[in-house]
């Protein structure tokens with residue numbers, strides 16, 4: 001076979017659920033051959049991975065807040081995609097907030113695409129937003145290629161992205177079901193959130209966002225999905241108390257998927273220092289028993305996938321509030337460490353790496369309808385990661401590539417590290433000079 005751009009050979013290549021010695025050949029961005037590791041393939045570049053490296057499909061991160069345009073000092077397409085690439089991600093889907101304007105109209109989507117196009121070093125797609133003023137107009141945004149619609153059931157944290165009431169949730173679900181779209185929900189019920197006087201005590205902050213806020217909201221989302229037939233997705237599940245309702249709804253055939261995030265799988269309330277607001281996120285990180293229940297739910301398939309919910313802000317907003325949990329921005333910067341954090345936690349629990357990898361590759365690709373991503377097979381995009389599962393390293397926020405060097409993972413030791421990332425057969429980490437131009441803006445298939 002001629003005109004092959006790249007061959008990557010690895011003793012352990014993840015093919016489906018199995019590790020195989022293989023040579024993966026990419027031509028014009030697409031995997032054209034998966035052959036034996038010693039296969040004779042004439043390629044412009046021929047790479048053999050080190051003995052301690054495995055070859056994985058590129059990570060698909062379906063939950064990233066890039067914040068550009070409008071809050072580019074918080075993040076931006078260049079920094080977010082370079083950081084993600086350094087962690088093994090090759091595809092990310094950008095959330096409709098906290099950019100200004102939010103992605104709630106076709107015009108705003110076009111603005112975002114214009115801002116992103118010259119900067120992205122990986123494939124980037126966009127979620128739309130369902131806010132009160134966009135109800136009745138969602139079809140236009142759907143037709144413009146967004147992957148689905150995000151809504152909040154409690155205040156989002158930014159004024160330009162108001163939440164939906166229970167009635168409006170049903171309205172959105174009905175509207176979206178009519179064109180068989182996807183509704184993704186930040187599920188915290190405002191009526192179950194409790195007053196929080198502020199201060200540095202972490203337990204006070206968690207107590208203000210109890211399990212009931214998630215379980216009540218998730219019950220409402222499930223009911224809306226059941227009654228309208230709308231396909232729904234629960235974003236960033238923190239509370240394991242919602243798992244029984246999720247299991248029951250799935251058993252009943254409700255069209256429901258669920259994600260959790262690396263921070264909920266890594267941290268626990270008892271080890272978060274008071275005043276350490278780099279750990280602030282909503283819903284909050286809960287106790288260790290809750291965390292272990294989330295792991296069990298991933299293993300048994302109740303939780304479908306893991307996404308980073310990378311939601312950065314400036315260092316001033318994140319850690320400049322004298323440790324006051326009420327005033328600090330809620331959002332964790334984890335886009336670069338997701339794969340390592342999940343692999344690390346899996347290894348600590350004797351969960352096979354092949355399973356953990358699926359949670360950040362094949363599962364999110366299927367969820368987003370990215371039929372040519374998330375697995376190493378002929379015809380798929382040549383998105384590949386050289387990953388060293390046994391390498392131990394300590395995260396230093398200052399060394400991460402996202403814009404503001406703050407992260408809850410700072411100082412934490414992880415096991416497993418991305419060494420090299422290819423997007424459609426082109427190396428994007430470590431970045432080469434032309435890396436910014438290798439990404440595409442993608443639309444819902």
Ligand SMILES: [Zn+2]
Pocket residue numbers: 063065095309310311
């Ligand atoms: Zn988010």
